[in-house]
Amino acid sequence: MASEGEGDKNKLKLYSYWRSSCSFRVRIALNLKGLTYDYEAVNLLKGENSRPEFLELNPLGFVPVLVDGHVVLADSFAIIMYLDDKYPRQPLLPPDIHKRAINFLAATIVSSMIQPLQNLGLLNYIGEKVGPDEKLPWAQSVIRRGFTALEKLLIDHTGRYATGDEVFLADIFLAPQLYSAFKRFNIHTNEFPILSRLFETYNEIPAFREALPENQRDAVH
Ligand SMILES: N[C@@H](CCC(=O)N[C@@H](CS)C(=O)NCC(=O)O)C(=O)O
Structure with missing residues (x-):
């Protein structure tokens, strides 16, 4: 559930590109958990992922990046595991x-x-x-x-x-x-x-x- 605009400081922020399959994974996980987040578009075709301010967040220059307060995470796998640990409702892994x-x-x-x-x-x-x-x-x-x-x-x-x-x-x-x-x-x-x-x-x-x-x-x- 993405929201637009400034949002509040404590809200999750996802740096994403619409066609990025790795960002798509994280969007699904956020939605399954019922979490709202601010959507920051990073246009890969325009090379916005190579801008210095984005490389500060992820030196690899890849989306997605999730910002949760002081926690900055790149890589969809790490982000999804973090979300699953922090928000255990609707677990993303089976017990078996x-x-x-x-x-x-x-x-x-x-x-x-x-x-x-x-x-x-x-x-x-x-x-x-x-x-x-x-x-x-x-x-x-x-x-x-x-x-x-x-x-x-x-x-x-x-x-x-x-x-x-x-x-x-x-x-x-x-x-x-x-x-x-x-x-x-x-x-x-x-x-x-x-x-x-x-x-x-x-x-x-x-x-x-x-x-x-x-x-x-x-x-x-
Ligand atoms: N292992 C990373 C891979 C991230 C990745 O490859 N992101 C792609 C979009 S799906 C990207 O930002 N590509 C930009 C580029 O190749 O310059 C993850 O799962 O998040």
Whole structure:
């Protein structure tokens, strides 16, 4: 639940970009927890993430960044774990340790095996050094490899959501990755039956829908 304007000093502040899948993860987590926050748009296409004032917050120059009073956190994984520790209602991890591990594994496949390899910066680099036509096939190959692993991983655990009938961490990481794969990178839903079913299901959850890129105030339609 993003709010605009100055807000009060104690309010959570999220530095986000509408199309950033890592920011999308944090927006979902904030919404699931019922937390309101001020939305600070950082336009990655205009290079606003390289401005000195933003690099003060995150020297890596990536969104998202969450500011909670004196606490400044970059990296969606760290932010989401922090929110889960600080606001235990609607836990984002299941109590069962095996199921927890499956959630960490699914989130890690997305956050360290797929997304970094199809990140804007890397795709621009491939476009420059190898050729613009190589960007899409490269992104599709890393997504397909990761999605093939995810389908195998989830087959024994999935219920209504990724790891059962409750929404957990795996869902928060999957939804933005599925969105960018199916909507931006032209991956066909029929290639990945479990993931495409989950994608449909996520669209029915208000916390996920409100976090969609097109529903952010910096979205360009
Ligand atoms: N591990 C970080 C990755 C952050 C990241 O890659 N952010 C992307 C947007 S999803 C970004 O800011 N890219 C800007 C760039 O590549 O210059 C996280 O999960 O937050």
